[in-house]
Amino acid sequence: MFIFFLYNYSMKTKEYTLLIDLDGTVYDKHNGMWEEMSTRIAEFMRAAVGIAEEDVVPTREKYYHQYGSSLRGLQIHHQVDTEEYLAYVHGMDLSKYLAPDPDLRYQLASIPYKKWIFTNSDRNHTQRVLEAIGIEDLFEGIMDVWTMHHIPKPESWTYRKARALAGNPDPKTILFVDDTLKNLIPPTKMGWQTVWIDPALSNPQVSFTVPRLHYLPNVIEQIEAQERLTRVPARKVQPVDLSLAMDFSI
Ligand SMILES: [Mg+2]
Numbered sequence: 589m590f591i592f593f594l595y596n597y598s599m600k601t602k603e604y605t606l607l608i609d610l611d612g613t614v615y616d617k618h619n620g621m622w623e624e625m626s627t628r629i630a631e632f633m634r635a636a637v638g639i640a641e642e643d644v645v646p647t648r649e650k651y652y653h654q655y656g657s658s659l660r661g662l663q664i665h666h667q668v669d670t671e672e673y674l675a676y677v678h679g680m681d682l683s684k685y686l687a688p689d690p691d692l693r694y695q696l697a698s699i700p701y702k703k704w705i706f707t708n709s710d711r712n713h714t715q716r717v718l719e720a721i722g723i724e725d726l727f728e729g730i731m732d733v734w735t736m737h738h739i740p741k742p743e744s745w746t747y748r749k750a751r752a753l754a755g756n757p758d759p760k761t762i763l764f765v766d767d768t769l770k771n772l773i774p775p776t777k778m779g780w781q782t783v784w785i786d787p788a789l790s791n792p793q794v795s796f797t798v799p800r801l802h803y804l805p806n807v808i809e810q811i812e813a814q815e816r817l818t819r820v821p822a823r824k825v826q827p828v829d830l831s832l833a834m835d836f837s838i
Pocket residue numbers: 609610611612613766767768
């Protein structure tokens with residue numbers, strides 16, 4: 589065990605900081621949970637905010653594209669009570685969708701770097717999800733919608749704030765993981781290493797794509813291997829001795 593630890597430690601090239609999204613990233617986004625959350629958002633917009641049935645879908649789309657989340661649009665245009673909204677939208681029985689994931693726990697625990705959750709969701713929901721999967725003790729902390737003063741990803745301010753909260757690491761040593769492509773574009777431009785969770789596609793606008801969060805150690809391995817390669821000193825090339833070539837010319 590101790591030897592394993594030493595081996596692992598010696599393989600470290602730099603200290604990396606991992607910022608990991610929650611919904612759709614720490615669990616499979618097609619597990620049915622999003623559908624129930626989505627239904628609940630629509631119900632809230634109709635019943636609590638009073639938006640007409642036929643306007644709910646276009647309003648949500650508009651807010652999502654314009655502000656990054658339905659909640660942000662509802663706060664700006666309808667002064668919704670944020671806690672009431674979040675409690676309703678997340679108030680489902682998580683055991684219908686989530687179960688302990690010991691494989692994910694093992695993979696994340698094997699990464700010897702600090703990990704944070706960085707989500708547009710709120711802390712209560714985040715804690716419930718992490719506990720349902722059994723990974724709640726693996727993170728330094730949770731950066732949620734309250735931490736970010738309700739300014740969601742992909743607003744660039746939010747990424748600067750997240751970096752500051754993580755102790756201002758060198759941008760090149762931040763690894764940010766998210767299942768939403770548009771959330772990965774600003775941090776890639778800021779020099780962060782970005783990982784898109786997508787089962788089928790890859791995209792040149794991000795640094796890496798993996799089908800599930802379980803593959804994160806492979807990404808780290810790749811980054812560290814690359815880092816070790818750049819550390820190998822360049823060998824001095826000896827000039828060719830042309831007089832020797834003359835000797836073989838007969
Ligand atoms: Mg997500």
